[in-house]
Amino acid sequence: MTERITLIVDGKSTELSADPAMPLLYALRSELGLDNPKFGCGLAQCGACTVQVDGRPTRSCVTPVTSVRGKKVTTLNGLGTADRPHPLQTAYIAEQVPQCGYCLSGWMLTAAALLRDTPKPSDTQIRQALAGVKCRCGTHMAILRAVKRAAGSKA
Amino acid sequence: MTSHAHCSRRDFLRAGGALVVGVMLPGAARTALGQTPVGGKPPLTPDELDSWIAVLPDGRVRAFFGKMDMGQGVDVAIGQIVADELDVAFERVDVVMGDTAVTCNQGGASGSTAIQNGGVTLRFAAAEARRVLLERASQKLGTPADKLVVRDGVVSVIGAPDRAVTYGDLIGGQFFQLKLEWNKRYGNPLLAKGQALPKKPSEYRVVGHSIPQGIVADKVYGKLKYVTDVRVDGMLHARVLRPPTAGCGPVSVDEASIGSIVGARVIREKELVAVVAEREWDAVRAARALKVTWAPPCTPFPAMEALYDHIRQAGVTGREAPVSKGDVEAALTGAHRVIEAEYQWPFQSHASMGPACAVADVRADHATVWTGTQKPHFARDGVAKLIGLPSEKVRASWVPGPGSYGRNDAGDAALDAALLSKLTGKPVRVQYMRDEATGWDPKGPAGIYRGRAGLDAQGNVVAYDFLAKGFTRQDVATNEGDPKDTLAGQLTGYPPKPTVIFQVPAEAYEFANKRCGWECIPPLLDRASPLRTGHLRDPLGPETHFASESFIDEIAHATGADPVAFRLKYVKNPRHAAVIQAAADKAGWSKRPYPNPSRGKGNVMLGRGFSYTERNGTIVAVVAEVEVDRRSGRVWAKRFTVAHDCGLIINPRGLELAIEGNVVMALSRTLFEEVKFDRERVLSVDWTSYPILEIQDAPERIDVVLINQPDLPATGAGEPSTRTVPAAIANALFDATGARIRRVPITPERVRAALARA
Numbered sequence: 052m053t054e055r056i057t058l059i060v061d062g063k064s065t066e067l068s069a070d071p072a073m074p075l076l077y078a079l080r081s082e083l084g085l086d087n088p089k090f091g092c093g094l095a096q097c098g099a100c101t102v103q104v105d106g107r108p109t110r111s112c113v114t115p116v117t118s119v120r121g122k123k124v125t126t127l128n129g130l131g132t133a134d135r136p137h138p139l140q141t142a143y144i145a146e147q148v149p150q151c152g153y154c155l156s157g158w159m160l161t162a163a164a165l166l167r168d169t170p171k172p173s174d175t176q177i178r179q180a181l182a183g184v185k186c187r188c189g190t191h192m193a194i195l196r197a198v199k200r201a202a203g204s205k206a
Numbered sequence: 207m208t209s210h211a212h213c214s215r216r217d218f219l220r221a222g223g224a225l226v227v228g229v230m231l232p233g234a235a236r237t238a239l240g241q242t243p244v245g246g247k248p249p250l251t252p253d254e255l256d257s258w259i260a261v262l263p264d265g266r267v268r269a270f271f272g273k274m275d276m277g278q279g280v281d282v283a284i285g286q287i288v289a290d291e292l293d294v295a296f297e298r299v300d301v302v303m304g305d306t307a308v309t310c311n312q313g314g315a316s317g318s319t320a321i322q323n324g325g326v327t328l329r330f331a332a333a334e335a336r337r338v339l340l341e342r343a344s345q346k347l348g349t350p351a352d353k354l355v356v357r358d359g360v361v362s363v364i365g366a367p368d369r370a371v372t373y374g375d376l377i378g379g380q381f382f383q384l385k386l387e388w389n390k391r392y393g394n395p396l397l398a399k400g401q402a403l404p405k406k407p408s409e410y411r412v413v414g415h416s417i418p419q420g421i422v423a424d425k426v427y428g429k430l431k432y433v434t435d436v437r438v439d440g441m442l443h444a445r446v447l448r449p450p451t452a453g454c455g456p457v458s459v460d461e462a463s464i465g466s467i468v469g470a471r472v473i474r475e476k477e478l479v480a481v482v483a484e485r486e487w488d489a490v491r492a493a494r495a496l497k498v499t500w501a502p503p504c505t506p507f508p509a510m511e512a513l514y515d516h517i518r519q520a521g522v523t524g525r526e527a528p529v530s531k532g533d534v535e536a537a538l539t540g541a542h543r544v545i546e547a548e549y550q551w552p553f554q555s556h557a558s559m560g561p562a563c564a565v566a567d568v569r570a571d572h573a574t575v576w577t578g579t580q581k582p583h584f585a586r587d588g589v590a591k592l593i594g595l596p597s598e599k600v601r602a603s604w605v606p607g608p609g610s611y612g613r614n615d616a617g618d619a620a621l622d623a624a625l626l627s628k629l630t631g632k633p634v635r636v637q638y639m640r641d642e643a644t645g646w647d648p649k650g651p652a653g654i655y656r657g658r659a660g661l662d663a664q665g666n667v668v669a670y671d672f673l674a675k676g677f678t679r680q681d682v683a684t685n686e687g688d689p690k691d692t693l694a695g696q697l698t699g700y701p702p703k704p705t706v707i708f709q710v711p712a713e714a715y716e717f718a719n720k721r722c723g724w725e726c727i728p729p730l731l732d733r734a735s736p737l738r739t740g741h742l743r744d745p746l747g748p749e750t751h752f753a754s755e756s757f758i759d760e761i762a763h764a765t766g767a768d769p770v771a772f773r774l775k776y777v778k779n780p781r782h783a784a785v786i787q788a789a790a791d792k793a794g795w796s797k798r799p800y801p802n803p804s805r806g807k808g809n810v811m812l813g814r815g816f817s818y819t820e821r822n823g824t825i826v827a828v829v830a831e832v833e834v835d836r837r838s839g840r841v842w843a844k845r846f847t848v849a850h851d852c853g854l855i856i857n858p859r860g861l862e863l864a865i866e867g868n869v870v871m872a873l874s875r876t877l878f879e880e881v882k883f884d885r886e887r888v889l890s891v892d893w894t895s896y897p898i899l900e901i902q903d904a905p906e907r908i909d910v911v912l913i914n915q916p917d918l919p920a921t922g923a924g925e926p927s928t929r930t931v932p933a934a935i936a937n938a939l940f941d942a943t944g945a946r947i948r949r950v951p952i953t954p955e956r957v958r959a960a961l962a963r964a
Contacts, residue, residue: 077487086435087428091560092640096893127428143426147418150277150867152425153559153608181901187559187609188277189870191904
């Protein structure tokens with residue numbers, strides 16, 4: 052059983068037919084070929100699959116595709132580009148944050164929402180906002196520096 | 207047909223859009239220059255200069271690197287080395303790695319030897335290429351080579367800059383056709399060199415600078431394609447099913463149980479059960495729905511709480527005492543006082559950020575596998591053996607994977623994909639689910655570590671005895687080059703054959719009577735096992751040195767000595783002593799009683815701990831400063847100071863970041879990580895049952911002191927600081943609380959229990 056579903060991803064409206072129980076992650080990756088959200092656990096425990104849905108960081112691996120019908124989905128690619136980078140992207144490059152980089156969607160899309168709502172977060176606020184996002188390479192120190200740099204305060 | 211052997215790694219990685227790769231013949235891909243070569247391509251063997259260096263018509267240089275970068279940026283360092291030796295700008299060097307069709311087997315990512323070993327051959331090859339190019343320029347310009355100068359690939363006559371020729375004009379697009387000397391060994395020991403002598407360190411212009419990783423931008427803009435993003439025309443998605451009980455196998459498979467999922471079907475080969483489907487979600491659903499009857503019931507493991515008793519009582523399959531000086535037993539017997547302690551380290555998982563993924567396309571007479579493994583040449587060999595093709599008919603192509611810290615699940619996925627492609631006759635993409643990634647990856651081994659020290663009446667150490675006992679670090683080998691070392695092989699007729707190998711502490715303590723040894727015990731299961739051991743970042747390093755450096759602190763405490771002064775008393779090697787002193791100085795270490803007399807009666811206790819180790823030539827000392835919450839038992843390692851000497855430094859910033867990653871991962875392993883299991887199965891199957899460090903627990907700061915030794919060879923940095931961290935934390939905990947914890951992970955429960963006892 053499939054349904055026609057319209058999604059607005061990174062500003063573009065697209066239609067697909069899918070099993071309504073299929074998680075958004077598979078719709079983005081398999082059906083639309085948008086590979087930035089990654090499969091990390093399928094359990095909403097790590098953040099690698101994160102997208103923003105109407106601006107809110109959302110774990111796409113447990114979000115049924117039908118639940119985001121008509122909503123704005125933003126992937127890492129939609130955050131900014133080399134020509135028009137998000138401050139976090141600029142900061143991540145300056146701080147040389149990622150090692151494997153597989154976790155980036157979780158950290159960056161979550162931090163982007165934090166900086167939008169709290170432009171000058173404290174160290175504690177940053178750590179609280181990013182709780183539950185995993186990085187196995189241990190780049191946490193650089194992540195903290197980059198978020199502070201993006202917020203305009205010296206790391 | 208697209209072949210990314212024909213473009214540089216960076217071009218390939220920057221190709222936008224979906225990564226759809228064509229299928230190529232391994233033989234056809236051996237053209238390193240991407241054009242019709244003059245005189246034919248020499249074979250891809252280490253004794254050919256063309257196997258290492260190519261100059262393109264536009265003068266760009268390609269360096270073919272047979273080791274691998276896993277995110278720490280060693281490919282940048284290799285580019286710096288090559289740029290220096292060839293006198294070209296760093297920006298004009300592309301480092302190609304991970305494709306068995308265009309690189310020699312230098313061992314892949316292994317033992318922090320990318321620069322230490324791999325960089326040596328690249329340096330020799332680049333120097334030899336420069337020598338040949340200068341010779342050609344000399345003929346062309348009619349000037350002796352010693353009257354020529356090279357700047358960014360332009361050779362000119364000294365004092366007459368108009369008389370010049372470029373590398374591109376001299377050789378661009380042609381092969382060197384020049385032999386090198388080669389030691390006839392593949393893997394980490396591979397060494398090839400030409401006639402040219404490399405430059406002196408004083409001549410380096412690029413080495414020593416903090417050149418950033420270009421690939422970082424591709425990652426943060428979401429442009430980088432990972433192995434999980436590889437798509438091949440006609441590809442099927444597969445999921446494998448692992449037995450619910452370790453050691454059992456499939457008796458029957460109810461194919462009708464997935465009948466409602468259109469296009470999904472079961473693939474079975476001996477003990478291996480998988481499902482395939484055209485759509486990934488259908489494969490996931492089918493794997494969940496498939497009903498398999500497994501037998502026999504097995505209880506191969508001891509109860510988890512009995513693990514260390516099991517190790518103590520287990521028979522020994524092999525033992526060695528690599529350090530044996532003086533007469534330890536006699537000295538212990540004659541000692542005024544003997545101190546003893548035992549430490550325990552659990553099984554740990556790689557728990558890579560994403561489960562492993564691989565895509566394989568197996569044809570009748572050739573095969574291609576896209577893999578995230580850190581050792582693609584060995585994946586090629588393992589795939590070839592498993593599917594019955596000669597190695598030269600298989601091409602393994604590395605595409606960045608979801609994190610790699612040793613022998614994780616990537617190699618298993620590569621062979622699973624190859625076998626399933628062979629069985630289905632179609633390209634197959636395998637990605638594991640989280641429970642397979644954490645539950646079934648090769649594990650870092652559990653073990654117990656006993657220290658005994660004899661003191662004389664004045665508190666001098668007269669005997670030191672250290673004995674490790676545990677599971678070998680290699681139930682499966684360091685790579686997937688043989689099917690017996692993979693799950694696909696072990697489930698289809700290649701029984702595992704563990705190698706008995708362990709290690710002892712690496713340090714420079716000069717005790718008059720000193721013995722360091724190890725004993726290995728048999729694996730818990732003689733078949734495919736979720737507790738099989740394999741290399742995990744700095745194999746046995748954190749385990750062994752948690753024990754040895756905790757014990758050194760226990761001896762220091764017993765003699766009333768300051769932990770730093772105690773180490774300096776017995777470490778005579780000046781280079782080692784300098785690293786110890788550098789960490790102490792940077793951290794502002796001052797002598798005071800131990801444990802901390804002013805830790806206070808409040809809820810938060812403060813302490814500092816020291817640790818020092820060596821690894822394969824790299825010396826590291828660490829000061830950890832911790833806060834311990836008396837009520838919750840939470841330990842926060844607030845600050846680390848790391849002094850690090852790995853010889854010549856190629857890229858200081860890259861090195862600092864690599865060290866930070868090591869410290870944080872080691873912190874995670876020390877405080878949080880333990881594979882849980884019961885008699886039947888591994889219970890750590892996700893991030894809840896196998897927690898790792900959260901950002902709340904990241905330190906406030908990590909200060910790194912880099913000690914550069916320009917005239918000494920560069921040694922490794924990808925792992926060494928990992929082993930220094932655990933004991934620094936345990937020693938700081940003791941300083942803060944007066945309680946000694948000898949078992950990892952140092953969980954809040956264990957801290958509370960230790961405080962109650964103290």
